[in-house]
Amino acid sequence: MLLFEEELAGDGAYERLENAIEAQGDLFECAPAVVSVIVAAIAENSIPAANLVPSLDVLGRIVVGHSARSEVAVGNGDLRERCHAEAMKGYWSLLWTATQRDSFNAWQAAQAILSVLDEEHSKEFLS
Numbered sequence: 589m590l591l592f593e594e595e596l597a598g599d600g601a602y603e604r605l606e607n608a609i610e611a612q613g614d615l616f617e618c619a620p621a622v623v624s625v626i627v628a629a630i631a632e633n634s635i636p637a638a639n640l641v642p643s644l645d646v647l648g649r650i651v652v653g654h655s656a657r658s659e660v661a662v663g664n665g666d667l668r669e670r671c672h673a674e675a676m677k678g679y680w681s682l683l684w685t686a687t688q689r690d691s692f693n694a695w696q697a698a699q700a701i702l703s704v705l706d707e708e709h710s711k712e713f714l715s
């Protein structure tokens with residue numbers, strides 16, 4: 589619903605996702621799959637403009653997160669690395685988004701994500 593509703597997802601879609609994927613910086617098992625879906629939707633340009641910022645915000649929270657203790661205990665201590673690998677698959681789409689000055693300021697959210705994923709090169713492309 590967050591990705592594909594035609595209007596801003598004001599029905600709580602964002603909040604329902606929040607604690608299942610990430611909570612206060614802790615990542616859970618489904619986070620890499622969520623990154624994959626968000627990145628694919630960005631690449632396809634299928635996210636309505638009003639929902640792009642909340643979608644990028646979810647992605648941004650994930651890429652700065654770390655595996656929750658409960659995930660480390662079951663062998664998922666590499667969730668951050670797996671999420672970064674998935675996000676890098678959409679690097680060029682994120683870069684394109686970061687260069688588009690949209691009225692919702694999605695470009696700023698995309699720039700923040702890129703700076704986490706690839707600080708050195710993103711500065712070159714975005715300056």
